[in-house]
Amino acid sequence: METAEVARRSETTRVAHGTKKRNMRKAVTIGLFTAPALIVYLVYVIYPILSTLGYSFYSWDGTNDKTFIGLDNYVQLFNDAVFWTSLTNNAWVVLTSVFVQIPLGMIMALMLFAPIRGIRLFSSVYFLPFLMSTVAIGLLWVYMFDPINGIINQIVNLLGFENVAWLSDENTSLIAILLVVVWQFSPFYMILFKAAMVGIGEELYESAQIDGANSWQKFFHITLPLLMPTIVSSSILAIVGSLKAFDIFYIMTGGGPNHATELMGTYMFKQAFINFNMGYASAIAFLMFLIALVVTVLIQIVDYNRKKKGAF
Amino acid sequence: MVQLLRKMPLYLIGLLLLVFTGYPFVYMISTSLKDQSTFFERPFAIFTSIEWGNYADVFQMGLTRYFLNSILVSVVAVVAVMLIAALASYPLSRMNFKFNRGLFLLFISGMMLPIHATLIPIFKLSQNMGLYDSLLALLGPYIAFSLPISIFILTQFMQEIPKSLEEAAKIDGCSHFGIFWRIILPILTPALMTVFIYNFIHLWNEFIFALVLVSSPENMTLPLGLQDFYGEFSVNVPGLMAALTLASLPMLVVYLFSQEKVVKGLTGGAVKG
Numbered sequence: 317m318e319t320a321e322v323a324r325r326s327e328t329t330r331v332a333h334g335t336k337k338r339n340m341r342k343a344v345t346i347g348l349f350t351a352p353a354l355i356v357y358l359v360y361v362i363y364p365i366l367s368t369l370g371y372s373f374y375s376w377d378g379t380n381d382k383t384f385i386g387l388d389n390y391v392q393l394f395n396d397a398v399f400w401t402s403l404t405n406n407a408w409v410v411l412t413s414v415f416v417q418i419p420l421g422m423i424m425a426l427m428l429f430a431p432i433r434g435i436r437l438f439s440s441v442y443f444l445p446f447l448m449s450t451v452a453i454g455l456l457w458v459y460m461f462d463p464i465n466g467i468i469n470q471i472v473n474l475l476g477f478e479n480v481a482w483l484s485d486e487n488t489s490l491i492a493i494l495l496v497v498v499w500q501f502s503p504f505y506m507i508l509f510k511a512a513m514v515g516i517g518e519e520l521y522e523s524a525q526i527d528g529a530n531s532w533q534k535f536f537h538i539t540l541p542l543l544m545p546t547i548v549s550s551s552i553l554a555i556v557g558s559l560k561a562f563d564i565f566y567i568m569t570g571g572g573p574n575h576a577t578e579l580m581g582t583y584m585f586k587q588a589f590i591n592f593n594m595g596y597a598s599a600i601a602f603l604m605f606l607i608a609l610v611v612t613v614l615i616q617i618v619d620y621n622r623k624k625k626g627a628f
Numbered sequence: 629m630v631q632l633l634r635k636m637p638l639y640l641i642g643l644l645l646l647v648f649t650g651y652p653f654v655y656m657i658s659t660s661l662k663d664q665s666t667f668f669e670r671p672f673a674i675f676t677s678i679e680w681g682n683y684a685d686v687f688q689m690g691l692t693r694y695f696l697n698s699i700l701v702s703v704v705a706v707v708a709v710m711l712i713a714a715l716a717s718y719p720l721s722r723m724n725f726k727f728n729r730g731l732f733l734l735f736i737s738g739m740m741l742p743i744h745a746t747l748i749p750i751f752k753l754s755q756n757m758g759l760y761d762s763l764l765a766l767l768g769p770y771i772a773f774s775l776p777i778s779i780f781i782l783t784q785f786m787q788e789i790p791k792s793l794e795e796a797a798k799i800d801g802c803s804h805f806g807i808f809w810r811i812i813l814p815i816l817t818p819a820l821m822t823v824f825i826y827n828f829i830h831l832w833n834e835f836i837f838a839l840v841l842v843s844s845p846e847n848m849t850l851p852l853g854l855q856d857f858y859g860e861f862s863v864n865v866p867g868l869m870a871a872l873t874l875a876s877l878p879m880l881v882v883y884l885f886s887q888e889k890v891v892k893g894l895t896g897g898a899v900k901g
Contacts, residue, residue, distance in 0.1 A: 342725065345719070345723075345804045348805075349716060349804070350719060352711075352712045353712045353716035356768065357734075357735065360746065360769050361738055361741065361772050364745070364746035365746060365749075371749070423641070427638070427642055427645060430638045430642065431635070432635055432638050432639055438642055441646055441649055444880070447880055447883050448653075448879070449832070449854070449876050451833070455858050455868065455872055456655075456869075456872055458858075459868075460652060460655065465668070467651075499649070503649070504894065507895055511891075556740045560742045560743065562835075563833075563851075566835075566836075566839075567855065584747075585744070585747075585840075588747065588748055588751075594748055598748055601744045602745060604742040604745055605741065605742055608741065
């Protein structure tokens with residue numbers, strides 16, 4: 317009996333040993349597969365974000381010694397009118413994206429299904445802006461907005477108004493750039509909506525037809541509800557993307573005139589690489605990160621609740 | 629006739645959108661074919677005479693170099709991303725372990741990350757590593773910031789692959805690497821194409837890392853080179869328009885030849901999200 321007990325014990329340890337060894341091997345395998353991605357990600361994403369947080373507590377020109385100043389950069393930031401302007405401008409980009417680009421994208425996608433001639437050609441052209449290089453778009457539109465030679469003013473004249481100095485006038489520069497942003501990104505939402513619309517079953521429309529529904533009723537009772545998931549994911553993309561906006565603004569106005577088109581991104585860039593206030597710029601950059609984080613978490617919560625309620 | 633009248637609003641909207649989206653291209657291309665004096669006299673005429681000289685000038689000003697740099701850095705980064713992301717996606721999508729979900733979230737959370745939050749440290753890092761002002765400096769951030777969306781697309785695709793394929797291979801004595809290399813990767817080809825197109829378009833356009841990490845003209849990528857052109861030759865509008873046209877051409881050509889794939893690549897990360 318004693319030997320049987322011993323044998324049983326050694327059997328359990330053997331099995332335990334076996335699982336342990338297998339677990340080790342599994343851990344090594346997982347480690348090997350994920351190591352390259354993890355290393356690159358740690359070096360170029362995680363470590364930089366933590367450093368940015370660290371730098372934001374210093375006064376630092378980027379080359380000489382840092383001086384620890386605690387939360388001073390953040391205090392200064394909250395009293396910095398330019399930062400508030402840039403935050404407001406970012407909010408305008410978000411609003412334009414959600415309430416102009418997405419609806420326009422949807423209209424463009426609806427047009428692709430319109431029963432009119434030549435729509436295939438139309439749709440190819442509609443998509444072109446999204447394929448053009450962002451820097452090229454910025455430069456092209458700078459010339460289209462030119463106060464003297466620009467096509468936009470030509471149209472303005474045709475309508476009987478005076479020339480407008482679109483990009484150098486504080487009252488119009490933001491509107492002008494937002495128009496370009498709409499031009500560039502609406503086609504992207506168009507293809508998202510198009511993909512969703514293709515998935516809607518034809519039989520739904522046919523039965524609505526039999527019930528005597530007109531086009532508007534079909535749109536509001538069939539198309540729109542079924543597009544809800546796409547509207548939500550488009551909005552997430554639009555909001556998160558708008559917080560990161562930089563290229564077009566930097567190219568077209570550099571944030572001017574008098575900060576009228578300043579974004580958090582352009583302001584951060586200027587503070588860091590033109591004024592060499594690396595500490596202050598880090599504080600702006602870290603706030604951008606926090607805002608993006610909070611917005612993403614909020615969207616996830618809202619989306620989760622919406623799904624829980626049984627909506628699409 | 630009644631039919632046509634009823635469709636009038638549709639035609640009107642269609643044409644309006646056509647002009648809005650298409651006219652800037654007409655303006656760009658027609659201006660690029662004008663000589664300077666014609667441009668100033670008749671900026672809106674679509675065709676007067678065709679002047680190919682602007683394109684020759686642009687090549688003489690060094691556009692070829694920017695093109696080559698852009699192609700080199702985008703292709704190397706995207707190929708590296710495809711491999712690294714596929715490797716990481718394998719255990720993330722097909723193995724159970726403690727930190728699986730957490731690791732996945734860590735990777736894909738990079739999608740919402742503002743690049744600015746990493747800009748200064750990466751700038752310092754490239755200086756410390758002696759890579760500042762070289763194409764190599766761009767590779768690290770380009771790969772790292774392409775990982776989130778790539779891992780997102782690839783894990784979703786890998787989850788769909790039937791487990792039985794793997795089990796059969798395991799019985800035949802195939803290791804995890806063997807399974808990955810011989811079974812998963814070949815099946816993954818369409819998803820890898822999506823990843824390639826999506827990232828290539830983004831990196832081809834990437835501007836801010838290039839702006840911060842590269843300073844000499846011989847190392848500039850195309851977006852940076854265009855901006856440089858603009859600074860130096862802002863008076864020569866037709867020349868600049870020729871450069872813009874050339875810079876936009878590759879994407880348009882790729883799109884013309886593989887419309888379906890491009891659209892799928894672009895929506896790949898978004899539709900399911």
